[in-house]
Amino acid sequence: KLTAAIIGSGVAGLASAIRLSAKGFDVHVFEKNSYPGGKLSEIQVGNYRFDAGPSLFTMPQYLEDTFTAAGLRLADYFLYVKHPTACHYFWDDGTFLPASGNLNEFAAKVEEILQVPKNRVIEYLENARFTYEKTGRIFLEKSLHKLGTWLTTETLKAIAHLPRYQITTTLHRVNEKWLEHPKLVQLFDRFATYNGSDPYQTPGIMHIIPHFEHNVGTFFPIGGMHAITQALYKAATDLGVKFHFNTQVDKIRWEGNVAKGVVTDGDFQPFDLIVSNMDVVPTYKYLLPDAPQPEKILSYPRSSSALIFYWGVKHQFSELDMHNIFFSNDYKAEFEHIFRKKTIYHDPTVYINITSRWNAGDAPEGCDNWFVMVNVPGNTGQNWDELLQQTRENVLSKLSKRLGTAIEPLIEAEATLDPRSIESKTFSYQGSLYGAGSNDMFSAFARHPNFSRKIRNLYFCGGSVHPGGGIPLCLLSARIVSDLIETP
Ligand code: FAD
Structure with missing residues (x-):
């Protein structure tokens, strides 16, 4: 059997593992963390469960397609329902717009x-x-x-x-x-x-x-977003994929323009082909320092990152749904702060995701798990401790005013995530959520290809390469990688 190494078990790494295993490869996934999923993981804070990163599940057909390609039935691994509401929108002047998931409504x-x-x-x-x-x-x-x-x-x-x-x-x-x-x-x-x-x-x-x-809708996985990772991981294991957790790949070895294998803990392990699910910037910088570097692509400005407060809140607000947005009063100024000034605006748009009302066990009775997110710039060395403290105060004040109740006394469990921790947990360059930004035509569409032009048998999947970030596109990147590789 030909062998394939996958570096990273993010959603695209897991989907690539499933597809290549179904093609007949002996697949090994190397993951530096002790758990699969990368950004698509979960955390427990006191009595509250939170999806750590993504909260919005769209285009489930790409997940269906991943399972079908391997001769599996998604329903045997994963169930999801269409959520009736798209989002609840709030403005500071009192305007409230509950956006139905039904287009006419x-x-x-x-x-x-x-x-x-x-x-x-x-x-x-x-x-x-x-x-x-x-x-x-x-x-x-x-x-x-x-x-x-x-x-x-x-x-x-x-x-x-x-x-x-x-x-x-x-x-x-x-x-x-x-x-x-x-x-x-x-x-x-x-x-x-x-x-x-x-x-x-x-x-x-x-x-x-x-x-x-x-037009298509928003969906909710039974068990929360993390159920996507669990389903992909279980399917890969059922197909015989071998997972090596707590194992960081330090180098990709190549000779005569052909990828030969990976180095972990100082040991060389030969493979017939290699798929990197690691962000493409550190892949070149750390795993391929001697390879020709695609300088232009690697220098594209990064997408935004995020500051997240995971709050266990001992109250349920009836006006809140699964997805809620509290808009900034000056959107232009907010984006100027993120992309030009590389800092956080004092009146940021605040997103709150709640899953506890649809996923029993995510919070104690009568309480809600608030995933509170603000868009922020990537990590270029800002004073995040200070920014985090200021933003926490600004967010609490904005939400308390708009909801007519002091929020801070209701918080009984708390954790945070910021660009530094996103970067260290997943090795995403600058902690960006979606790889390169899409602020111009080049960075939006001329992303790094799903294969290396210089090193044969080396492929790339995940949010930092074509076609882009977000779960649906990451799943597509795995499909493209698999389409590029001939069945052995
Ligand atoms: P990643 O999740 O980046 O995982 C890469 C994995 O590779 C990690 O597990 C890492 O530990 C491992 N790794 C890296 N280097 C090595 C190495 N050298 N050796 C071994 N292992 C290595 N998307 C949506 O669709 N909807 C949303 O609502 C949404 N919201 C988001 C909110 C947040 C806060 C974040 C962080 C992201 C969000 N996204 C959302 C984006 C989405 O999470 C990502 O696009 C997607 O999960 C990225 O998957 P990936 O396959 O690129 O891998």
């Missing part, structure tokens, strides 16, 4: 609360669907770095609609033109944060992102 609510005709929202999302259907299969599901991707009638047809994709303007401008009302523009600008970018800079084609949430 959402559009009707927008008309009722913001007086924007409901057809405006429906047409915007129809356009998002059009762009996704024309471009998604080509630009997300295939390697952009193979000529075959470009020489198809499907690609030529997609290119024929180029002006509709709004690549020469920014997402914010597209939203201003279509949606007019500043609050509705802010609501749709927020989708830029789904790949860690700035709506005032990221290309207008990012208007496809809300297609996932509003």
Whole structure:
């Protein structure tokens, strides 16, 4: 049997392991942590369980597809339900917009609360669907770095609609033109944060992102987001994949432009092929220091990172749902602070995710598990202890005012995560959530390929390479890697 080494057990590493094992490889996964999942893991704080990173599950078909490719049934490993509500939106002036997961109900609510005709929202999302259907299969599901991707009638047809994709303007401008009302523009600008970018800079084609949430829906895994990791890990184990936890890969060895194996704890282990699920920047810097470096790609600015407060709250607020957003009063200033000043705005947009009402056991009776997240810049040496303290005060004050109750006395369990700890836990360069940022066309679409151009039998998957970050795209990166590798 040919052997494959996978460096890292993030969602893309696990999905690659499943696909390569199903292809007939003897697969070994090396993971420096004692647990699988990378960013998609969980933590327990007192009597409260929290998903550590991702909280929004979209496009479950890519997970289905991972299992089907290996001849497995997703339902034997993992169950999920469609969540009826997309998000509850709050503004400081008292405006409250509960966004239904049903498109017509959402559009009707927008008309009722913001007086924007409901057809405006429906047409915007129809356009998002059009762009996704024309471009998604080509630009997300295939390697952009193979000529075959470009020489198809499907690609030529997609290119024929180029002006509709709004690549020469920014997402914010597209939203201003279509949606007019500043609050509705802010609501749709927020989708830029789904790949860690700035709506005032990221290309207008990012208007496809809300297609996932509003046309397809948001889903909730039974057991919480961490159940995705558990399902992938169990499937891989059932297929015979061998996991080596607490084992860091220190080098990828290559000779004569061919990858030969990995070095762990000073020992060389030969493999026929290697897939790195480690962030591409440290992969080159630490594991391949002598290899030719793709300098331009490695120097792209990173996506945003996050500051997270995991709060066990001994109260349930009826106005809160699973996903909740408390908007900043000055969105432009907030993004200028994140991407230009590299610090945190004093009035940040606050996201609260609660799973305890849908996943019994995540919090004690009558209490909720609040995952409170603020978008922040990557770690470039800021004074995070000070920023964390200031932001905690600002967030508590904003939420207490808007919810009409002092929040701090309700917190009975607490933990935090910041760009430094994201970086040390997962080796993501600067603690960025989605690899390179997508603030211009190059960094958005010219990501590192899923294979090495210089070293044969070396492949890359995960959020820092093509097609990008987030669970659905990470799963696609594993599919592309598997498609690039011939069945032995
Ligand atoms: P990672 O999760 O980055 O894992 C890489 C793994 O490799 C780690 O386990 C690491 O320990 C291991 N590793 C690295 N180097 C080595 C080495 N040399 N040797 C051995 N092991 C190594 N996405 C969504 O879809 N929805 C969301 O709501 C969402 N919210 C997010 C919120 C937060 C706070 C964060 C942090 C991320 C969020 N994301 C979200 C993004 C999503 O989590 C990531 O895109 C995805 O999980 C990344 O998976 P990955 O396969 O790239 O690997």
